Amino acid sequence: MDPITSPRNPRVAAAAKLVRARERRRxxxxxxxxxxxxxxxxxxxxxxxxxxxxxxxxxxxTLAARAGATWVPCTEEVLERxxxxxxxxxxxxxxxxxxxxxxxRRDTLVADLRDPGNAGTLIRTxxxxxxxxxxxxxxxxxxxxxxxxxxxxxxxxxxxxxxxxTVPDGVGxxxxxxxxxxxxxxxxxxxxxxxxxxxMVGSEPHGLSPATVDSADVTxxxxxxxxxxxxxxxxxxxxxxxxxxLWRSAVGSxxxxx
Amino acid sequence: MDPITSPRNPRVAAAAKLVRARERRRxxxxxxxxxxxxxxxxxxxxxxxxxxxxxxxxxxxTLAARAGATWVPCTEEVLERxxxxxxxxxxxxxxxxxxxxxxxRRDTLVADLRDPGNAGTLIRTxxxxxxxxxxxxxxxxxxxxxxxxxxxxxxxxxxxxxxxxTVPDGVGxxxxxxxxxxxxxxxxxxxxxxxxxxxMVGSEPHGLSPATVDSADVTxxxxxxxxxxxxxxxxxxxxxxxxxxLWRSAVGSxxxxx
Numbered sequence: 001m002d003p004i005t006s007p008r009n010p011r012v013a014a015a016a017k018l019v020r021a022r023e024r025r026r027x028x029x030x031x032x033x034x035x036x037x038x039x040x041x042x043x044x045x046x047x048x049x050x051x052x053x054x055x056x057x058x059x060x061x062t063l064a065a066r067a068g069a070t071w072v073p074c075t076e077e078v079l080e081r082x083x084x085x086x087x088x089x090x091x092x093x094x095x096x097x098x099x100x101x102x103x104x105r106r107d108t109l110v111a112d113l114r115d116p117g118n119a120g121t122l123i124r125t126x127x128x129x130x131x132x133x134x135x136x137x138x139x140x141x142x143x144x145x146x147x148x149x150x151x152x153x154x155x156x157x158x159x160x161x162x163x164x165x166t167v168p169d170g171v172g173x174x175x176x177x178x179x180x181x182x183x184x185x186x187x188x189x190x191x192x193x194x195x196x197x198x199x200m201v202g203s204e205p206h207g208l209s210p211a212t213v214d215s216a217d218v219t220x221x222x223x224x225x226x227x228x229x230x231x232x233x234x235x236x237x238x239x240x241x242x243x244x245x246l247w248r249s250a251v252g253s254x255x256x257x258x
Numbered sequence: 259m260d261p262i263t264s265p266r267n268p269r270v271a272a273a274a275k276l277v278r279a280r281e282r283r284r285x286x287x288x289x290x291x292x293x294x295x296x297x298x299x300x301x302x303x304x305x306x307x308x309x310x311x312x313x314x315x316x317x318x319x320t321l322a323a324r325a326g327a328t329w330v331p332c333t334e335e336v337l338e339r340x341x342x343x344x345x346x347x348x349x350x351x352x353x354x355x356x357x358x359x360x361x362x363r364r365d366t367l368v369a370d371l372r373d374p375g376n377a378g379t380l381i382r383t384x385x386x387x388x389x390x391x392x393x394x395x396x397x398x399x400x401x402x403x404x405x406x407x408x409x410x411x412x413x414x415x416x417x418x419x420x421x422x423x424t425v426p427d428g429v430g431x432x433x434x435x436x437x438x439x440x441x442x443x444x445x446x447x448x449x450x451x452x453x454x455x456x457x458m459v460g461s462e463p464h465g466l467s468p469a470t471v472d473s474a475d476v477t478x479x480x481x482x483x484x485x486x487x488x489x490x491x492x493x494x495x496x497x498x499x500x501x502x503x504l505w506r507s508a509v510g511s512x513x514x515x516x
Contacts, residue, residue, distance in 0.1 A: 117375050121490040130484035150490070157485045185504075222500065225507055226388035227415045231496070232379040232408075238493040239500050242480065246443075249483055 003055035003073040007081035011072065015052065015094050016082055021141045024097065030143040032093040033083055035059065040153025042067045046095050052082060053090035060091035069093065085149070097143050102132040102161035104171050106253075107244055109133040110164060110200045111237060112208070114140055118234035120150020122201075125238040127154035129245035131199075134161035172197040173216040175208055176240050178229055181221035184243035191218070193251040199244055201237035261313035261331040265339035269330065273310065273352050274340055279399045282355065288401040290351040291341055293317065298411025300325045304353050310340060311348035318349035327351065343407070355401050360390040360419035362429050364511075365502055367495060368422060368458045370394040370466070376492035378408020380459075383496040385412035387503035389457075392419035430455040431474040433466055434498050436487055439479035442501035449476070451509040457502055459495035 004012060017023045018031040029049065032038050038060075041048065048069035053060025055073035064071035082092045102108050109126050111133060113119045119140050126133035135142060142151075142160055167173055172195045174187070181187070191197060200216065202208035213219060222231065222239050231239075262270060275281045276289040287307065290296045296318075299306065306327035311318025313331035322329035340350045360366050367384050369391060371377045377398050384391035393400060400409075400418055425431055430453045432445070439445070449455060458474065460466035471477060480489065480497050489497075 121493060124486075124488060124490055125493055126484075127486045128480075128482040128484045128489050130482075152488060152490075154486060154488070222386075223504065223507065224386040224388075225503060226384075226386045228382075228385045228412060230382060230410060230412070231386050232382055232410075232492070234490070235379060235383055235493055235496040238489070239497055242497050242500075245483060246481065249481065 001071065001073060003075060004078050005075050007078050009078070011050070012052075012074070012078050012081055015050070015092070018094065019145055021144065024141065024143055028097050030095055030097050030148065031082065031145050032095050033085070033145060033149055034089050035063070035091060037148055037151075037153050038063055038091050038093045040156045041093070041095055044156035046098055046156060049094040049096070052079065052092045054079065057090055063091055063093075067093075098156075100160050102134045102159045104132075104168050104196055107131050107197045107199070107248060108171070109237060109241055110136065110167060110198045112136040112138060112201070112203050113233055113237075114138075114203050115233070116140055116144060116146035117150045118232065120147040120152075121234040122237055123147070123151040123158070123160060124154040125234070125241050127157040129241050130158075130248075131241055131245070132159040132161070134164045137163045137165060167198045167200075171195070172218070174199045174218045174220055174240070174244070175213045175216035176201045176236060177213055177219050177221055178207060179221055181219035183223050184220045184240050185247075187218050187220045188243055188247035191247065193248075197244065199237065199240050201233060201240070204233045259329065259331060261333060262336050263333050265336050267336070269308070270310075270332070270336050270339055273308070273350070276352065277403055279402065282399065282401055286355050288353055288355050288406065289340065289403050290353050291343070291403060291407055292347050293321070293349060295406055295409070295411050296321055296349050296351045298414045299351070299353055302414035304356055304414060307352040307354070310337065310350045312337065315348055321349060325351075356414075358418050360392045360417045362390075362426055362454055364388070364390060365455045365457070365506060366390040366392055366429070367499055368392050368394065368425060368456045369495060370396060370459070370461050371491055372396075372398055372461050373491070374398055374402060374404035375408045376490065378405040378410070378412075379492040380495055381405070381409040381416070381418060382412040383492070383499050385415040387499050388416075388506075389499055389503070390417040390419070392422045395421045395423060425456045425458075429453070430476070432457045432476045432478055432498070432502070433471045433474035434459045434494060435471055435477050435479055436465060437479055439477035441481050442478045442498050443505075445476050445478045446501055446505040449505065451506075455502065457495065457498050459491060459498070462491045
């Protein structure tokens with residue numbers, strides 16, 4: 001196949017449209033950027049339609065072959081049209097958005113984050129600590145290129161749900177609040193290890209709704225001895241996830257069929 | 259004063275130039291965005307030259323008066339010219355970059371982060387946990403608008419240093435590594451509480467240099483039971499900072515003259 005040299009090539013234009021949430025929903029496809037994210041998707045068995053890479057980039061071509069996807073050699077100018085960053089590295093890939101949902105079989109982060117960087121960062125945290133993650137209905141579209149990039153491949157290493165209205169009955173709820181909760185390590189000592197637990201975090205600057213906090217089984221607050229009571233929302237959620245993961249490692253699994 | 263309506267007004271153009279690092283260094287000034295950051299600067303006694311806000315925005319005008327700065331009413335179009343975000347909220351302010359440095363009198367984060375969002379997020383973490391923070395010479399310019407925004411005012415709540423070559427003699431060093439270190443809580447139990455400790459974190463994807471790790475007093479690794487060994491760099495550093503802060507709260511102060 002001759003390399004594509006024009007950013008206005010129809011195949012390129014169709015891929016570039018996937019930066020729009022509406023287009024992603026309509027086609028059920030997403031745009032993956034960079035070797036790390038594309039490789040994670042291929043390894044997880046995500047269906048890729050096409051892989052764009054620089055003509056002569058054998059690593060990208062091999063990834064395309066592994067994925068059973070169409071290999072599309074192109075110029076740097078074309079990759080720049082597709083990349084959300086200023087200097088995109090290949091490969092870029094068009095993939096089918098997985099039909100994922102969280103199963104509530106293991107501890108789960110429940111996030112209402114709107115910032116794309118924070119949302120992607122928290123998906124990474126969830127995967128690192130062996131948690132699933134579910135976003136509330138108001139939160140961002142997790143398959144957006146910015147969130148996929150910040151997630152660094154973690155979207156394909158743990159269950160990622162969206163559109164959550166309420167946590168299912170039987171799942172324990174932990175609300176993360178800026179003041180008035182117990183320190184996480186102390187609060188978690190008393191948790192029933194036979195239950196699955198959901199760590200709930202709100203977006204900045206307002207946090208969780210009062211109703212969510214009131215109905216939670218446990219409220220936790222990260223002790224902050226400094227001159228401010230403000231952590232980035234993804235950082236705060238990650239610290240609580242870390243503590244929950246330490247606790248879970250100490251007490252053993254619930255009924256982890258994951 | 260009549261409101262400025264043109265983004266090409268000389269005063270506006272001069273302020274807008276502060277998005278460039280070279281211009282910030284030459285003039286020793288920075289561009290502050292949003293009520294939270296401007297308020298934090300005023301409260302900390304940072305010298306503001308001018309405060310731009312929508313004509314009729316009395317809160318911004320009051321902030322200008324509190325700071326002893328020139329009040330510059332303007333239109334939304336002008337604020338958009340100054341803001342790095344798409345929909346900037348006023349006020350925007352031109353302020354004098356504080357002559358800060360870390361004093362190594364209390365525990366300090368030493369960061370080699372290049373991503374502006376991560377750098378600002380980590381300054382927030384430092385302020386929340388009562389730590390100073392110092393960036394290495396290769397790291398980003400902490401007074402860039404993006405970093406100030408991600409810092410959410412924390413730049414003015416703790417000591418922020420830049421251009422660090424080496425940690426001073428006598429300061430204990432903790433290297434954060436992806437594998438092979440001790441879990442932070444266990445490692446910190448053995449620390450000498452009479453010393454000041456520096457938590458060192460590298461940038462993604464390479465982390466700290468082997469020489470830095472080899473010469474550290476302590477190496478720590480965050481336990482990650484999930485299917486990936488990858489956390490966002492600011493998140494990883496924040497978790498270690500959190501553990502150090504818990505340990506310091508438990509053992510008491512070094513000789514905190516801060």
